[in-house]
Amino acid sequence: MSADAIVTGGEDAIRALQQATKTIPIVALADDMLGNGFVNSLSRPNGNTTGVSILAQVLDGKRQDILIEAVPGLRRMATLADVNHTNATKVEALQTAARAHDVELLILRVTKGDQIAAAIESAQTSGVTALNIWGSP
Secondary structure, eight states: OOOOEEEEEEHHHHHHHHHOSSEEEEEEOOOOOOOOTSOOOOSSSOTTTTEEESOGGGGGHHHHHHHHHHHHTOEEEEEETTTTTTOOHHHHHHHHHHHHHTOOOEEEEEESGGGGGHHHHHHHHTSSSSEEEEEOO
16 A cells, blocks of 8 residues: 655655655655755655745744744844854844844853743843744754
8 A cells, every 4th residue: 555645754754755756745854854855845846746835044034924923013132042043144144133123132052951041031131021932953
């Protein structure tokens, strides 16, 4: 019996399925479908694979925009960023997007989990009214 479609998550499972079949549709959930090379485009995925990207870099600005819209009158916000997974280009793109909304963006850099509480406390002390948290890939 052949499957009509396969639903999966996780990079290893997606890669294995892409190698195993070129005909059965694969619907996948991954951090970054495009960045990991599972599809050629988010709007027009290639081959038999499609899915959802939950942490794709191309969506960072959109998530920030949603947060800005969700907090009326927002003028100062912070982003909690894991320095092990956040590059300068990404930070500058978010800074530029925040400025376009006349919002000051404070970047709180952490390197390990035990620094998170102190970073959040620092955000509160500095008067931010919204916090954007980036997850690790």
